[in-house]
Amino acid sequence: MIRVERLTKVFRRPRTFTGPLGAIRTLLTRQYDERTAVDGISFDIAEGEVVGYLGPNGAGKSTTVKMLTGILTPTSGVVEVAGRVPWRERNANARSVGVVFGQRSQLWWDLPLIESLRLVGDLYDVPAPRFASSLKRMRDLLGLDDFLDTPVRQLSLGQRMRGDLAAAMLYEPPILYLDEPTVGLDVLAKQAVREFIVDTNRAGRTTVLLTTHDLADVEALCKRIILIDKGKVLYDGGIDALVSAYAPPRRLVVHADDGSHAYELTEGLEVPDLLAAHTIRDLSIEEPDLESVIKRIYAA
Numbered sequence: 001m002i003r004v005e006r007l008t009k010v011f012r013r014p015r016t017f018t019g020p021l022g023a024i025r026t027l028l029t030r031q032y033d034e035r036t037a038v039d040g041i042s043f044d045i046a047e048g049e050v051v052g053y054l055g056p057n058g059a060g061k062s063t064t065v066k067m068l069t070g071i072l073t074p075t076s077g078v079v080e081v082a083g084r085v086p087w088r089e090r091n092a093n094a095r096s097v098g099v100v101f102g103q104r105s106q107l108w109w110d111l112p113l114i115e116s117l118r119l120v121g122d123l124y125d126v127p128a129p130r131f132a133s134s135l136k137r138m139r140d141l142l143g144l145d146d147f148l149d150t151p152v153r154q155l156s157l158g159q160r161m162r163g164d165l166a167a168a169m170l171y172e173p174p175i176l177y178l179d180e181p182t183v184g185l186d187v188l189a190k191q192a193v194r195e196f197i198v199d200t201n202r203a204g205r206t207t208v209l210l211t212t213h214d215l216a217d218v219e220a221l222c223k224r225i226i227l228i229d230k231g232k233v234l235y236d237g238g239i240d241a242l243v244s245a246y247a248p249p250r251r252l253v254v255h256a257d258d259g260s261h262a263y264e265l266t267e268g269l270e271v272p273d274l275l276a277a278h279t280i281r282d283l284s285i286e287e288p289d290l291e292s293v294i295k296r297i298y299a300a
């Protein structure tokens with residue numbers, strides 16, 4: 001469904017000079033700084049997969065998604081989305097893809113939500129009966145009825161996000177890109193967004209590429225993650241395999257009269273000696289979580 005091969009994006013920015021006459025020097029010298037945001041990335045995503053695309057700030061996630069939507073042209077490499085080259089066939093590609101950015105809305109700020117959704121229906125040439133059935137599904141799944149007539153600017157963040165998800169899926173694209181869809185939402189709203197994604201993926205076999213810093217989203221939604229840093233793929237595979245390959249040792253935590261002490265459960269650990277050294281109140285074992293595993297990989 002999505003094929004990316006040796007994909008690279010280098011941004012070129014005019015070098016800027018500061019100090020007296022800096023602006024003139026900037027104009028006259030025409031020197032450039034280059035930054036490789038995406039550096040030879042390859043992956044394939046099959047129809048119906050939900051994949052977490054993760055990385056620290058500045059890793060190149062948004063740049064990749066922009067090349068998948070056709071907003072940016074790659075410097076080199078291959079991108080194919082549903083058999084199309086996105087930047088060559090940007091309009092046709094847009095019909096295959098729904099996009100949601102948590103940080104900014106795609107909706108018309110001054111229009112009531114329902115009008116924004118109608119405009120999306122018109123823009124994507126959704127026939128009236130299909131629009132009606134799709135809207136009904138979105139209203140039920142996302143609980144839109146309480147605020148369908150409210151101008152988008154007056155919606156809460158959680159309501160606005162539900163409106164954005166409805167707009168992205170109204171024309172039933174086979175692929176959905178989600179960029180930080182739960183950022184800033186409370187626990188209930190996050191849950192609603194996650195349930196919508198699960199349902200959309202199950203019902204329509206929609207392929208989902210999810211970018212997020214919230215690892216609870218990833219654990220709830222994705223079987224596979226692609227981890228990138230500095231524009232390169234560090235890991236591509238299952239979450240379970242990642243945890244067993246890179247997990248730090250489990251830790252034994254001794255809660256004693258003089259406080260709590262944590263010990264890594266490695267082969268050389270002399271547990272009896274250690275227990276004898278404390279007046280113990282309780283013992284617990286800490287299992288590594290996805291966050292500690294990912295931190296370890298970034299730190300390597």
Ligand SMILES: Nc1ncnc2c1ncn2[C@@H]1O[C@H](COP(=O)(O)OP(=O)(O)OP(=O)(O)O)[C@@H](O)[C@H]1O
Nearest residue numbers: 011013035037055056057058059060061062063064
């Ligand atoms: N238009 C641009 N011109 C020049 N450099 C850019 C441009 N867009 C992004 N970059 C640079 O490319 C690198 C990757 O940026 P990108 O936005 O893809 O990261 P990201 O992984 O999405 O980060 P975040 O988690 O913070 O959203 C960064 O160093 C960024 O400064």
